[in-house]
Amino acid sequence: MTQKFAAKRLDNLPPYLFAEIDRKKATLVAQGHDVISLGIGDPDKPTFPHVIEEMIAAVKRPANHQYPSYEGSLAYRTACAQFMKTRFNVDADPNTEVLALIGSKEGIANLFPAFVDPGAYTLIPGVGYPVYSGGGILNDSLSWWMPMTEENNFLADFEAAPADIVDKAQMMILSYPNNPTSAIAPPEYFDAAIAFAKKHDLLLVHDNAYCDVTFDGYVAPSILERPGAMDCCVEIFSTSKSYNMTGWRAAFAVGNADAIKTFGIVKSNVDSGIFTAVQEAAAVALTGPQDSVKKMSALYQRRRDIVLAALDQMGLEYQVPRGTIFVWVRVPDGFTSAEYATKVLEEAHVIVGPGSAYGPKDGEGYFRISLACDDDRIVEALDRMKRI
Ligand SMILES: *Cc1c(COP(=O)(O)O)cnc(C)c1O
Secondary structure: OOOOOOOHHHHHOOOOOHHHHHHHHHHHHHOOOOOEEOOOOOOOOOOOHHHHHHHHHHHOOHHHHOOOOOOOOHHHHHHHHHHHHHHHOOOOOOOOOEEEEOOHHHHHHHHHHHHOOOOOEEEEEOOOOOHHHHHHHHOOOEEEEEOOOHHHOOOOOHHHOOHHHHHOEEEEEEOOOOOOOOOOOOHHHHHHHHHHHHHOOOEEEEEOOOOOOEOOOOOOOOHHHOOOHHHOEEEEEEHHHHOOOOOOOOEEEEEOHHHHHHHHHHHHHHOOOOOHHHHHHHHHHHHOOOHHHHHHHHHHHHHHHHHHHHHHHHOOOEOOOOEOOEEEEEOOOOOOHHHHHHHHHHHHOEEOEEHHHOOOOOOOOEEEEEOOOOHHHHHHHHHHHHHO
């Protein structure tokens, strides 16, 4: 750290790979260039009108202006449980098996103080959401990156973890449909992961942020549908991607009652819950009509197809996404991920995510395209990429 006031542990955080890209982008924009970003996973469409209407009414209710309940209102937790029942046919007790989160990123970061001792390990996906590794660094625990390669269909290989690491592990994190690879997991994979977690006394956390952003008729499961999952699993859901609500910060954890209780102890010590008006609006999103969610998936699927057709013309190799808002693409021969992302920015004025930002080893050699961008701009961006 160059700062005088900084804990030593912050030295262990990886360099922010987008910093160089952000700097170059600012220069290009200052020079008057039109830069298109396919780098960010933030839905470009607004939150659905019926959710906004509920928020407007909820904001006017004085009771909502006071501190919210730490674990989420019973009404919100009941809505979360109802979502689990309707969507997955999973039974969850709103009193003991559901906890409100201020977005899943907050929740994931707080998993570490709740479940992993300093010096102990978390098994994390070889490529994934950066807070999976950052959360451990911030509580002085360690990460072991499970191999995630094309050969294993990007299914994180927990069996590859050395015995001495597994002995010192307390938690394992998985996430399917997967950001950034867009891979999906078959039920047998979840069954094997549950068996592994039970054998080694691990809490198995499944981040299911993209369960309702899926294509070609694919219906993503909850890990809690699998037998025995409630014994060792916590699943994390977010309104962010399904309902275009990234700015609202509303998510929840559901699963093993003992773990939910522990998780709640940490959270009641560090935050004071989600604005109750947001909980009321999020409850409407989770339990109201889901046709807008299906329309969003259809929109992303159309954009996916535009992207895949262009990648075919460029001769680039990719995974065909069955879900998420991302396409994971091999960089052309002769470039690292960072070099290719820099070239695309400098010559095509297009931002893509360098694969190494999502996993230093398994992410190298790939880049990520986000589908959260207007169709016309995606077409324009890919035309420019074709020309370089
Ligand atoms: C976007 C995303 C989330 C959602 O994060 P929020 O904090 O709920 O907005 C969670 N996990 C993954 C893998 C994501 O890509």
